[in-house]
Amino acid sequence: MTKIRLHNSRTRRKEEFRPLEKKNVRMYVCGPTVYDRAHLGNARPVVVFDILFRLLREVFGADYVTYARNFTDIDDKINARSVATGRTISSITEETITWYLEDMRALSALNPNLMPRATLYVLQMIEMSKDLIEKGHAYVEQGHVLFDVNSCPDYGVLSGRALEDMIAGARVEIAPYKRNPLDFVLWKPSIDETPGWDSPWGFGRPGWHIECSAMVQEHFGENFDIHGGGNDLIFPHHENEIAQSKCANPGSTFAQFWIHNEMLQVEGKKMSKSLGNFFTVRDLLNDGTPGEVVRFVLLSTHYGKPMDWTQKKAREATLTLLKWHKMVKNASPALLDDEILQCVANDLNTPGALARMHELAKAGSVDLLLRAGQFLGLFSPNEHWWLPEEPDSEAKVKIEALLVSRNKAKVDGNFLKADLIRTQLKDAGVEVVDDAGGLSRAIFTDAFDPGKIK
Ligand SMILES: [Zn+2]
Numbered sequence: 001m002t003k004i005r006l007h008n009s010r011t012r013r014k015e016e017f018r019p020l021e022k023k024n025v026r027m028y029v030c031g032p033t034v035y036d037r038a039h040l041g042n043a044r045p046v047v048v049f050d051i052l053f054r055l056l057r058e059v060f061g062a063d064y065v066t067y068a069r070n071f072t073d074i075d076d077k078i079n080a081r082s083v084a085t086g087r088t089i090s091s092i093t094e095e096t097i098t099w100y101l102e103d104m105r106a107l108s109a110l111n112p113n114l115m116p117r118a119t120l121y122v123l124q125m126i127e128m129s130k131d132l133i134e135k136g137h138a139y140v141e142q143g144h145v146l147f148d149v150n151s152c153p154d155y156g157v158l159s160g161r162a163l164e165d166m167i168a169g170a171r172v173e174i175a176p177y178k179r180n181p182l183d184f185v186l187w188k189p190s191i192d193e194t195p196g197w198d199s200p201w202g203f204g205r206p207g208w209h210i211e212c213s214a215m216v217q218e219h220f221g222e223n224f225d226i227h228g229g230g231n232d233l234i235f236p237h238h239e240n241e242i243a244q245s246k247c248a249n250p251g252s253t254f255a256q257f258w259i260h261n262e263m264l265q266v267e268g269k270k271m272s273k274s275l276g277n278f279f280t281v282r283d284l285l286n287d288g289t290p291g292e293v294v295r296f297v298l299l300s301t302h303y304g305k306p307m308d309w310t311q312k313k314a315r316e317a318t319l320t321l322l323k324w325h326k327m328v329k330n331a332s333p334a335l336l337d338d339e340i341l342q343c344v345a346n347d348l349n350t351p352g353a354l355a356r357m358h359e360l361a362k363a364g365s366v367d368l369l370l371r372a373g374q375f376l377g378l379f380s381p382n383e384h385w386w387l388p389e390e391p392d393s394e395a396k397v398k399i400e401a402l403l404v405s406r407n408k409a410k411v412d413g414n415f416l417k418a419d420l421i422r423t424q425l426k427d428a429g430v431e432v433v434d435d436a437g438g439l440s441r442a443i444f445t446d447a448f449d450p451g452k453i454k
Contacts, residue, residue: 008258010255010256010257058375122206340356431443
């Protein structure tokens with residue numbers, strides 16, 4: 001069996017991954033808070049953990065791997081969006097979840113097996129909070145339930161020595177009801193229009209961290225294999241998840257492996273609305289960047305390194321994929337190339353896997369190239385962007401020239417010639433439509449064959 005090695009943030013070492021149960025491999029990744037379109041930075045963990053999911057399925061068998069990624073549909077950002085727009089919370093979260101799944105599908109990310117929504121697990125969150133109070137790890141103050149970090153000797157185990165720096169960076173909220181500034185909310189009161197549920201501590205809603213702990217416990221129990229997310233979640237979110245879950249289940253280890261991806265920048269700068277370099281995945285797709293190209297660029301940097309999105313990389317990825325698509329057009333997938341598998345199994349070395357694909361392409365091993373691409377989530381049969389709508393394709397140039405001569409023939413009254421050109425294009429799978437101004441446009445049908453364009 002292929003050995004998988006992963007960098008475990010918990011031990012800060014690359015370690016061999018061995019699941020607790022070979023026939024029940026469990027991975028949980030923190031999903032989005034659903035109030036807006038996913039930006040490109042949000043897409044990075046989706047693609048990173050999609051690769052890990054595909055690797056686990058390849059090595060352990062698709063039936064034995066469960067990938068859970070939640071939707072945080074209780075959050076103050078969602079409440080704020082609701083107040084600002086006058087829309088109901090559920091209409092905002094439903095719409096955003098639909099968008100998210102569409103956009104991530106465009107990047108060829110497989111859907112996780114489980115996509116639990118926080119609103120459906122409030123009872124479990126209340127139970128876990130009660131349990132933590134009973135065990136002396138949480139206290140009630142002014143309608144809030146707070147986790148008592150002093151009761152948890154391990155607190156800070158994940159972020160380690162850098163904890164003080166992280167506290168400074170994370171703007172820990174100081175509140176009069178907290179015994180220690182690091183204590184965090186398990187439950188807080190809801191007033192006015194904020195959504196809430198009845199609880200032993202009054203009408204209120206859960207804090208963010210307890211959402212993940214409760215959903216993990218419900219689906220995976222006390223101990224499971226992999227917990228993932230962006231490295232911006234290490235403190236306080238993941239630190240707090242560990243504290244809650246391990247204190248609620250004494251003697252448990254919670255996740256064996258913690259995998260964190262580095263952040264994404266755009267043209268060397270942090271993506272931000274104020275810098276004007278902020279864009280969503282949908283913006284990119286709408287601007288004509290194929291999802292497959294976005295995925296390729298994301299795979300070209302190792303997940304443990306900061307990723308820089310540049311237009312140049314997107315252009316290069318487009319050219320590479322155009323070339324590869326042409327090569328694999330009539331290929332039939334071979335067995336998975338072992339070097340590709342070894343690359344990905346070595347701490348998800350996707351840049352190495354892409355380099356190997358270049359070698360396979362150079363050697364003309366089209367069957368291996370096809371299978372390797374499919375393993376990495378490229379060459380989706382639903383992707384047609386690479387067909388000659390591309391500006392640099394030869395066929396497109398020829399079709400343009402044919403349309404120009406057809407327009408000229410029509411203006412000259414040479415309808416016989418105009419019809420001949422239409423028939424010729426039709427035979428090659430291209431429909432010609434004339435717009436209201438009389439100009440012709442080409443529509444590519446499924447039968448399109450660039451070889452038949454003369
Ligand atoms: Zn989480």
